[in-house]
Amino acid sequence: MCFPSSRPSLASDAPIGIFDSGIGGLTVAHAIAQAMPAERMLYFGDTAHMPYGDRSPELVRTYSVRIAEFLANEGCKAIVMACNSASATAKAAVQASVPSNVPVIDVVAPVVRHLSRQGVQRVGVIGTRATIGSGIYGHSLREAQRSGGMMDGDVQEWATPLLAPLIEEGWQSHELMLPVIQGYLEAAGWHAGDQRHIDALVLGCTHYPLAEQAFSQVLGPEVHLVDGPTVVAAAVSAALKEQGILAPSGGPSVQHQFMVSDLTDNFVRSAQRFFGKEVHLVPGGPWFQH
Amino acid sequence: MCFPSSRPSLASDAPIGIFDSGIGGLTVAHAIAQAMPAERMLYFGDTAHMPYGDRSPELVRTYSVRIAEFLANEGCKAIVMACNSASATAKAAVQASVPSNVPVIDVVAPVVRHLSRQGVQRVGVIGTRATIGSGIYGHSLREAQRSGGMMDGDVQEWATPLLAPLIEEGWQSHELMLPVIQGYLEAAGWHAGDQRHIDALVLGCTHYPLAEQAFSQVLGPEVHLVDGPTVVAAAVSAALKEQGILAPSGGPSVQHQFMVSDLTDNFVRSAQRFFGKEVHLVPGGPWFQH
Numbered sequence: 090m091c092f093p094s095s096r097p098s099l100a101s102d103a104p105i106g107i108f109d110s111g112i113g114g115l116t117v118a119h120a121i122a123q124a125m126p127a128e129r130m131l132y133f134g135d136t137a138h139m140p141y142g143d144r145s146p147e148l149v150r151t152y153s154v155r156i157a158e159f160l161a162n163e164g165c166k167a168i169v170m171a172c173n174s175a176s177a178t179a180k181a182a183v184q185a186s187v188p189s190n191v192p193v194i195d196v197v198a199p200v201v202r203h204l205s206r207q208g209v210q211r212v213g214v215i216g217t218r219a220t221i222g223s224g225i226y227g228h229s230l231r232e233a234q235r236s237g238g239m240m241d242g243d244v245q246e247w248a249t250p251l252l253a254p255l256i257e258e259g260w261q262s263h264e265l266m267l268p269v270i271q272g273y274l275e276a277a278g279w280h281a282g283d284q285r286h287i288d289a290l291v292l293g294c295t296h297y298p299l300a301e302q303a304f305s306q307v308l309g310p311e312v313h314l315v316d317g318p319t320v321v322a323a324a325v326s327a328a329l330k331e332q333g334i335l336a337p338s339g340g341p342s343v344q345h346q347f348m349v350s351d352l353t354d355n356f357v358r359s360a361q362r363f364f365g366k367e368v369h370l371v372p373g374g375p376w377f378q379h
Numbered sequence: 380m381c382f383p384s385s386r387p388s389l390a391s392d393a394p395i396g397i398f399d400s401g402i403g404g405l406t407v408a409h410a411i412a413q414a415m416p417a418e419r420m421l422y423f424g425d426t427a428h429m430p431y432g433d434r435s436p437e438l439v440r441t442y443s444v445r446i447a448e449f450l451a452n453e454g455c456k457a458i459v460m461a462c463n464s465a466s467a468t469a470k471a472a473v474q475a476s477v478p479s480n481v482p483v484i485d486v487v488a489p490v491v492r493h494l495s496r497q498g499v500q501r502v503g504v505i506g507t508r509a510t511i512g513s514g515i516y517g518h519s520l521r522e523a524q525r526s527g528g529m530m531d532g533d534v535q536e537w538a539t540p541l542l543a544p545l546i547e548e549g550w551q552s553h554e555l556m557l558p559v560i561q562g563y564l565e566a567a568g569w570h571a572g573d574q575r576h577i578d579a580l581v582l583g584c585t586h587y588p589l590a591e592q593a594f595s596q597v598l599g600p601e602v603h604l605v606d607g608p609t610v611v612a613a614a615v616s617a618a619l620k621e622q623g624i625l626a627p628s629g630g631p632s633v634q635h636q637f638m639v640s641d642l643t644d645n646f647v648r649s650a651q652r653f654f655g656k657e658v659h660l661v662p663g664g665p666w667f668q669h
Binding site for chain 1: 427428429433434435438540541544545548550553558559641642645
């Protein structure tokens, strides 16, 4: 697909395009709706190809670019990559595939900025194989710490691929969540109270905020859990303000659109949990044929 | 794609085509290699689209037909659907998409025949959402039991979507496998020693045989665990014999081919566990472009 280098003008009443490999990104959509109730969203969950966290970087890029082009074609004024695995591997490719004045907001950079502004020193990051394998959080955080003059910062990254399936199954408060989280952290050499303790944990997957309580229980109250979706929603707001395309408030009540590339009963049930209220999923998107 | 209603002749030295949504089907490939060491296999794992167990039946059919056509085009003399979710939803579509004299063997029918021949009465089945949602095991087993004159047969089916990710993560012998299995069975009303006891458990997903020990520990030694891959390998052998296309033995040492639609380090590591020895995975198949 070929876009002009920039679109003549961006309409402030156009929707924000949001995508994720599945329904986890609805936690980000929820935070955006809370922060900016006048904004309309077009959400796309690539449920036919999920989970991106187990795919190769090349394939995640191919899928992400195809979706971003679709959302831009639908007239979206901004693109939110509400998926850590896509943010970690496909940000530049997505940015290059849409008109240059359409802001692209990923879920990694805002969190890194937030942590470095707060001067957090010892940071743990958990996420999918694709996210952790990319090293994006460690790389960006270390760079931000160095450029902020912080010399003794420490970043540890742990792949925790079972957590998303557990949360997707609705087990975020199940008694087994605690030993699974503990098992992962201990396998990585982490023990409560020891020298490798951390000041903050980045929940580097859009599913994880639903299990916040379990993480708190394992890590103790002194470890700060970074609320990714809220931080990302603030970054989206700032980007829209900068372009002068915030939706006019006081208009008619906002109707969002939620599309998925494969629709099953299970996704319908889970979507509500992730968005916090009822969601009407419809099949659609770039691969939609039947 | 359009095939003649039947292929002029099937070459006995052609490979057997085997496919699965990922690498779990290698347990079936392993059983075939054990039972028929002279047979050459072309294995395709659709790692770009896995897991089929969470997809809609329509999408599983679309993917399965595309793969079967690819394997038939590659000259395979038989097609083995080494995936329960595909077997449960796409058998007829796959059969219709390849030449009529190319035998198609799925992983459900041979297990059902095996159980009904053995006269097993109370059967439990565990599998993915797609497999259990299709009701294929319950339906076929009840039909086989009725036609065998068995009046008090009982079939219970339980979706256990977390087991495949756990085994894929290498946790089949992890201490957490037991409470997860127990949690699923108890949520379904099953308790050791009670009235709802079962005589046999069908491990209705190609991943599950790797966790045989954990199932035994939870269910006790009196519950028969059906060894799906071995039963399926026997069915493949019978189908080749019937068509007169068993590979001539005593030839040069057999070279299998293992293709995946997306190649990651993690799949390479896991493949060895599932096949029982080293596997050389290469990217390829119907969606292969880069």
